[in-house]
Amino acid sequence: MKSTCYHCGDECGSTTIRFDEKTFCCNGCKAVFEIFSSNDLSCYYDLQQSPGAIPREVEGKYDFLDNTSITEKLLEFDDGKTQIINLYIPHIHCSSCIWVLENLNKLNPAAISSQVNFGKKTVRISFSSDRISLKELVLQLSGIGYEPYISLEDYSTGSKKISRDIIYKLGVAGFAFGNVMFLSFPEYFEVNEYWLEQYKHLFRWLMFAFSVPTVFYSGKDYFISAYKGLRSGLLNIDVPIALGISVLFIRSTAEIIFDLGSGFFDSLTGLIFFLLLGRFFQQKTYAFLSFERDYRSYFPIAITKIDPDKKEESIQVYDIKQGDRLLIRNEELIPVDGILINGNALVDYSFVTGESNPVQKSSGEKLFAGGKQLSGVIEMEALKSVEQSYLTQLWSNDVFSKDKTSRFQTLTDSISKRFTIAVLAIAAIASLYWMFADPSKVLNVFTAVLIIACPCAIALASPFTLGNLLRILGKKKFYLKNASVIEQLAKVDTIIFDKTGTITTNNTANILYEGNPLSEEEAVLLKSTLRASNHPLSRQLYELLAEYDIRTLDDYKEYVGKGLEAHAGSHKIKVGSAAFVEQSSNSGSDNTAVHISADDHYKGQFIFHNEYRQGLPELFNSLDREYELAILSGDNEGEKAYLQQMLPVNTSFHFNRKPDGKLEDIKSLQQQDKTVMMIGDGLNDAGALAQSDVGVAISEDVNVFSPACDAILDASKFRFLPDYIKASKKAIGIIKWSFLLSLIYNITGLYFAVTGQLQPVIAAILMPLSSISIVVFTTLATNMICRKMK
Template identity: 70%
Template sequence: MSKSTCFHCGLDATTSNILYDDKAFCCQGCKTVYQIFSENDLTCYYDLQSAPGTTPKEIDGKYNFLENAKIVEQLLEFNNNNTQIVTLYIPHIHCSSCIWILENLNKLNSAVNVSTVNFGKKTVRVSFNTEQLSLKNLVILLSNIGYEPFISLDDYSVGKKHINRSLIYKLGIAGFAFGNVMFLSFPEYFERHEFWLEQYKHLFRWLMFAFSLPVVFYSGNDYFISAYKGLRSKILNIDVPIALGIAALFIRSTVEIVFNIGSGFFDSLTGLIFFLLLGKFFQQKTYYFLSFERDYKSYFPIGITKITNEGTEESIQVYDIEKGDRLLIRNQELIPVDCILIKGQALIDYSFVTGESEPITKQSGDKLFAGGKQLNGIIEVDVLKSVEQSYLTQLWSNDAFKKDKELAFTNITNRISKRFTAYVLLIAFSSTLYWLITDSSKALNVFTSVLIIACPCALALAAPFTFGNILRILGKKKFYLKNASVIEQLSKINTIIFDKTGTITSNKETYVQYEGIQLSNEEEALLKNTLRGSNHPLSRSLYNLLKTHDIVPLDAYEEHLGKGIEANFKQNSIKIGSGSFVGYASETTTLNTSVHVSTNNAYKGKFTFYNAYRKGLSKLFNSLKKDYDLVILSGDNEGEKENLTKLLPTKTKLIFNQKPEDKLEYIKYHQTEGANILMIGDGLNDAGALAQSNVGIAISENVNVFSPACDAILDASKFNQLYHYITASKHAVKIIKWSFLLSFLYNSIGLYFAVTGRLEPVIAAILMPLSSITIVAFTTVATNVVGRKLK
């Protein structure tokens, strides 16, 4: 009886006798999965890779515990109305086919809104409709298609890192085999026609062959898989030459011992794979360290208002929040923790988490989730658990909010790697052909050495390690970047646009003067309580200057971005903002930034702000003017134009009376003219402009209003260091270019010795990870030197 394999998972299906659609299956589970895919038009899953699936396990009754509401609540990271979000660890994720099917779960079940795979962590984050699908049925669905989640209730938490130990196992097996093969090779090296030669020669050679099998087919299988997938996708990736080198050594060595024409190269073969894996292990550990340090130590410089036991308000950083704290959440503020609504009218926008922009009304006693944004005045909440900073990082970096910004250096690295691999293959085959004609004994060594020594691994490492370290260094300096591509974009900036209020001005040092009809105690209390709900820089400054009044819950509150605020309490109404917004017709005569007030549709007066500019502003602009076009784009009137003209360089453009949409259109127009624009604003009125610019930086002054629109957050205390941070990004790009040069130099020298037959494959295998270590060391030292120059 001929042997048949399962069409779904590739296991032996000879004895199962299960046929469906003229295809053999090893069990009913695999047949069921194929039926599911077939019924949902997903059989192209099998086009990505032959037999890519895994055998489904018997799970009847296994997940009944997911019917327990308390357990489900522990596992979910978001649970609101009809939407739940959960991140599940899937150990079986191993290839592009896995990613494809897991990110197409919505085609298997329409209740799944979106599913995103993190291949490195082997997790899938699923958003689903709870009216149509329960968490238990989602887990069963995953199990039925061969991707059973691993759920441990003892230590399960959002963002938990699961360590993949397969590389360690492969490295251990390769090291063990390499040591034994070297030991068995000694008699060949020191052959003196002693008694062992005839009696044990064949035994030793076949033992070396046996030791090499797990090394090639287990420890080295990732190189073959990666090369195969690359070739199927018509891509020459960096694993193609490595796989060719391993295959050439193994086949040649096997032929030699089978036909008794030599001892083969099993020592070089096992040593090659061992040192390749050792280099990969080093890279993985180093990069993991950089990622860990960024995720958990580079805290956002955002604050939140805590209500103390005495009833006073104090600003604290988000990572100081503890379970049981009472927090004040203002209009447009992000909720940093899971909490219970205690007081106020909550209208929560969860688009930051779910991508759905429909705001949701919540009542006192309802649970609110981290990542929601309050859109309707002030609320007070009680904290259920402390903030998970990695979760905020995950929200900020959500793929749903990424723009199609060109990743220039990433593309350069990929293009160079592809071309490099093609050139390496050409050199390898040409030099091998030459040696086959001149001295065939050297041909195999030359072929293998060229493939290994010229691997562009060091080239591929330059960008991620340089950018990873720069991200870490800038984070320590209170300049927080969303991802590495922001560094690349910063290095290409030629125009810098600043908002005025709250960006180049300091809210803490602003002087305010009131002109108009004296406000009554009731009107001043209403003004104070209305300002309490706003995060606009002018609102915060004015709120801090007004005397203390009793806190009252407003009946209505609405903030019109770029215009002002209106609120109602009992029979009284108030409007605060621009003159036109409150009904004041003579605003054009005002020379300074003013906030106008009207109560019950009667104009009362205005608060005039005399700006205090940030420390080092003039020096910063004088440093920037050498390399950049500078623009002040303000929503205020021209009252500060004379002061700014004296303070800033002569070529600085000053543009006033700009609405949020005007700022966006200004940036869009100049981008069509070839400008690469950096926009710096307060993150509230400037959200559209920040999103449109090539790089958007939000200035943070202990205010929790950062949004996906910004690419970076700059602590206000470090504003005067902006020039040095941009310069550091340029240095990072130069470091990468120097790394490329070093890598090319190394490869040129190595190729010379390899082509001339003076380099053994095992030596090439040792030198290859050493070159990677050299590049990593160079980039780390160079970026640290750049970091020391930053204040």
Template identity: 65%
Template structure:
């Protein structure tokens, strides 16, 4: 019996072959890959080449070094509790089909829990369990489906990423060929009249065929190398039943090449090789400009997107200093409080760590660590205070990945973004229809003009400018917002912010500032030991009231807690030397029957004996009245506070008349209130990122206000520096105007296309001129959106009243 080979990978099936869909597979893994491809319209994957899923032996042996765990530990970003996270460079990512396949790797192997593609950087971030899997297995699996990753230890050590220069190479080839074809075409342009000095006869007989075939030769690398991305993208789009903007471009190029080749073979003319090479050159030139401009914007975004997280650094004299995370250096000692994110890889020095790595892996089960063990960046300390020593400096790109981790992404897709995609698809369909009708007309009226008209229509009406309007407008506005200390997760957040019609605010730590609070104590005087235990307990908490109280207590006798507990929305408890202290609501400290006043206060009990309370005289942020007056004119305003209604009268003086205010709200009450409002409204939630995490995640846009200490949470869509709170209404206004800029760009692009289509359909536009005008229209859209958003951004620099 002949040996059966696997339809997917080409290996010998052996006796344990799997038969499915009238095909043989060597294992269930190959069968699963085949099922995924065929059930999602990707069966043409196997038409690219025979044995498309084959992993050659040389590929297998090439990655034997991944059996070395020391090497693996250097490559992975995260390695804890049976879970690893790796960021791989995959150069072969080039279309939407690639993204779909790579983001569904969990269907290929059960050990893979999450995979996320960064298309511009051509990288793949994979979270997987290494209990029954390995990095080598992952790499070989990717290679088997045609996505072999690029792994270089040398580049890893240098901390440099390999630059993709393929576009520059293609632009160089197209430019070289275009120049030479134009030079060889000069005799055709300046052809002398027949019979004049015998020059025409000599030219026809001796050099014209040679020059034409030379032009053909120069066009080959342009068509089959420089323009291959357009063909691949068009083919992949059609295969996935997507009509993308590269379809008309690929058709135009193919038509020009085939028509020109037929012309010179049958001596019908010189063809359009000059137009063909010029078209591709100018297309690539426009693409290069777009790529460089967008890379510049992305760089500024990355550079400005550090989160305003202040971590507490311990100096040599044991004093505490709040510093921003990008100033953290190797060897620094940091304090990590309850609910804080660990910003760096570090070594635990003091305290018992209870780490939630769900920000990294999606798994919420806590990991317990003792002194001397390593903690990875991205973990969240659930309870108590930690002292750690920094092993690696802050990796901003890593924090950015946490910020946009798909584990925490909700379906907050903007309808406007969907409209942009929809316009692009419909526009392409319309262009193909117009091109076909115009060509049919010219075939009847003047057949020699038909090809030029068809090609010119396809080129001039490419919807590139429409596709560029939204990303450039919103990308530039994202950068401007970052400069003004509003750090949004992505451009989608701007689109959603523009649709908000209801704004809900937390009170403590959001509307109020802890820097100017006046705090009074009422009750039995606390002993020195109780004050020391109280301050030590407050030291581990990030609640705004805890931070304010911690700052005014006069005690330097910081001790090590035996136990620390924080109950969200209720209070905190610390234990040391067989003594305990509780700080929080009256009910939490065991005084349900106490007559609470209208003031904001926290109550204290020591060893279960009630002691008294600290009364806070809140100070509201500067400019808050102006913000609410501005917001109240265009949307509904509401306040959700966990405190009592003692500040109701004060808030009524600040807030618009019809503002709804709800007090004594627990975190779950806030979430439910937001959920109820979303049935009829688009809701913005502004909180401090602590008790408001659920409401921030539930809202259409969640913004966390940061002051000295911020608990970074991917639940929110943006972080606003507290010093810029008075500009909140301006940020929202500019978000709406950004959408207007996009609509204006659509209109401008449509005007370009209508004028261009008129000249193209009437046969007055040569393909090479169309090729020049198309990237120019895209460039003009980029310049228009950049200038308009920069002009809008100047409003943020104006002083607010």
């Protein structure tokens, strides 16, 4: 009696190893089982029977990872203590794979965290480099059956391999389908003498031979998916397909064995060919949409570049070149890897590593993209151009963003599941009926029902509609984190606006100074302090003081929502609200003002008469018809009367709100079952943006990139916000129409299938055509609704 390996499921043969009352095919599988058992991970085997892969002998294979020049090219992040790498693992194939790879920290505490991207078969691992090397990590992965594929020339080849795989399967199925159809011609044309007397059996067995690789190679993914779904207690859309293929193959094989007929090999090979053709079209189209979003829709963020003459200019991040000298202000994100030149760097890498402890850096040390500067202004030299796709990955990292799951996607999954149950029930009832009415039609009816009613078109409607709109909105300079944000956007009923830097523009403002004149030394210290801040008022005031020089600060602190404090030599300066600079009397209380104190003596205030964004009244009047609107600002009520005259009467105003207060206000609205969209500048509003159902950061000419937001809106497109919301609502309408079209198609097809009027091969052709038609409909419809957007 042959025994199978408890870990990988392969036959043990003559090298059977017994351990802990279990059978293993080799010492490698036994070692993996021991690792899991000793680390309390035995429940891995509860997820799927024999889920592992045979560990391969990899001794010496990864010695090249001892070379630091090679590992630097592979690592995403390396600060000397923590390293991050994204590895392609070809063996990832099921939920148990995901489970064990995301629990690496239990196998080895040096692995801080790990995330699996099942679609791309990759795992992103953060690990302590002082406790385990990259080579040791790779060897451990190989030891438990998940050997990574590493190529320096083409590191991310996972998706290409998948594409080639489906092409191979499509080629085999197409070749078999064409030949089976050719061999079926004698029967089609009823060439009785020739067919029956001489070559009948030869042609039938040739058709069988062509169908075997088609079923067991080209169609194997449907069986694997259906099997895994059933083992997990799920009825996925591949269950009825796999059942239909099985019935066709078994019945056709039985017919030629017992000489009952020629079977349905033409229908069988045609079914698999057209199914794969539809899947190939789906993958290629969606890959195109993803490509456009990831690499062409650049975020409209900028960074300050210092030229050789010490002049500062704002450039877009993707214009950064190797060797450029960059100015990074307080709370600003580091866009590229570089070397620290000047300043005290205290960098928060939590967006990258998940570790919240800031890292102190000295001049000459390396800084990594994705870190946030927390201690004043620094200067750095870029080591390479920006990886915009890396910022996209950082922004989309689920670990550092609030889960705002779309209910609509769940609805799609729910429909697919119920639809599958209904299809199986209809197939069983129809077959039972024809078993008594006309047994010769039972097989055709059963298979036709399973094929024609596959809910593929339903499953495609949502991702293609939202994916295409995601791409189009990116071209319109409205950049969304993912497709589910569109669905949330369509549900919004309350819109909250920050004031400074959101409904006001940072580019123009009328600034007046009231108070005791500033000495030149105080003005220099003030400018140097403002230089480190990214707040809109600080940036405007900094430009006003352009004539003064820059002085190196000894200490700098920014108190969010309050102000700035800095020291240089024996002098101290405070900039911010009246309360922050300890000035009780506020003669300019009716205006937005920045107060100044030098060496604990109050000097005066800069009064800002804000310039509001173009089209602001029209935008609010347009939104007022459908939404509750509010202004939520940390400023005083100086311009409340002016705003009340300019904006709709139903707009509510809330001033003097600290960042925590904004967050609590939004939470309070959500507790009233409101779906809230918050629009801010991405700086002091990070908490509010994260709390809201949809957080939108306005980007003008500063680096306001923040993983806390769900969307980034170019400031020049601010007045078109109602059009973007309207487009999202229409997109949901398109999905509903797609559901209706799919339902009509399935009801019509089911009628002909149940009544025995539909041949399986016709059903196999119509099913992928319906999926393709849904994709074409959603693509054209989303293009049409966006064509009107300016």
